[in-house]
Amino acid sequence: MQTSAAAPTPAQIAHAFLPDRWHYHYARSKLASDPLYAGVLGALDGAAMPVLDLGCGIGLVAHYAQAHGRALDYRGVDNDAGKIAQAQAGAARVGLAGARFEVMDLARAFPAHRGSVLLLDVLQFLPAAAQAATLERIAACLGPGARLVMRTGLRDGSWRAGVTRAADLASHAIRWMRSAPGSLPTRRGLEARLGELGLEARFTPLWGRTPFNNWLVVAERR
Template identity: 45%
Template sequence: MRALHPAAPVQAPFSDAIARRIARPFAPRRPWGNWSDYCYTRLKLRSDPLYPAVIAALRHSRSPVLDLGCGLGLLAHALRMAGLEQAYLGLDIDATKVRRGQQILARSGLADARLEVHDLGCSRPAHRGSVTLLDVLQYLDQPTQQALLADAAGMLDDDGVLVIRSTLAEDSARGRTSLRADAWAHRIGWMQTRPQHYPGAEELQRPLEQAGLQVQLQPLYGNTPFNNWLLVARH
């Protein structure tokens, strides 16, 4: 069922000082190294309210976090910076990103955090706790999206929270900008797969409500031109 009370206020992006602090482990060990991960991470943290919003959603839960489509594992660093100590497991199909993320985790010394390679299009891991799906769904076809949403709902324990950030299917300036950006990310090799299906709001909410979850959905634009929305669901 949908929440009857107003959605929580949209979070602002991190300040530059906090963004620098979180991004520091992503910098190369030597000044002449590759700075692309550091620059991408710092820019994302300064412009995108995603991670403050996820932190707010998970703040009062102690359940372990399964981050599906984790990329470099940036969420783990943001959670620890905010003082959240839930066990963290990040899964992603991109083995190159996972390997770099593992190296960054090792340098950072974050406790109880790990990354693994996993293809969500083929199977889902066993898990009980909280689940995050951040900018992942559009890279799966519609039937796989619906199956993954139902599976994610079934992973939540009594204290668990499901946090989803996704571009919604809308014929708007933000929607068209999101499509172009995703296509560009694939062309330059940042994303291994092309977007397959952008869900509508009802497609996101229906399988979660059918699983008996309370669902909140709100825009999460921040200082970006993209049509990003945040969904938070819990028992």
């Protein structure tokens, strides 16, 4: 009887960031506790187009995808040069196929792209006007078969929303996030904005075992 290979462990995937112990432990902890990466991979199932990851950090999505047998045509951009340096070094250590990373400030430039777009834990760090403009630019990238895959906190009066806001403020205070958090969007407002852009979205809770009010939003052209 043939058995399938065991799934890679968070420690095995995080090994790409050694010898930097801080980023190794960060990656290992995130991969072990956060349902984001499996959620993103599931949301991209059946979408074979190139993927643009806005605010990619150290590139964990690309590492997780390759470790689980999905080598993406992937481009990650982030305004933090230190994170991009770690992403590039980690990709080189493990031969991350089809992935490239670059420094880009989305407040000043937006990459040319045609395909799917990831916007993960980024929207709430933009002011309301910038949120609307960013979603408009993303919508212009989405052709038939492409998807916007977004994770964001939602402002709904819940205790989880309060914890999410506090965590966003803390991540800026310790300089993990360069931008200060703006306002959490509401589900109704976000759904309406995506609808104005010709996109139909589905919302799924994605907080797993965390206390945050995180939602996975997957949008496609109607």
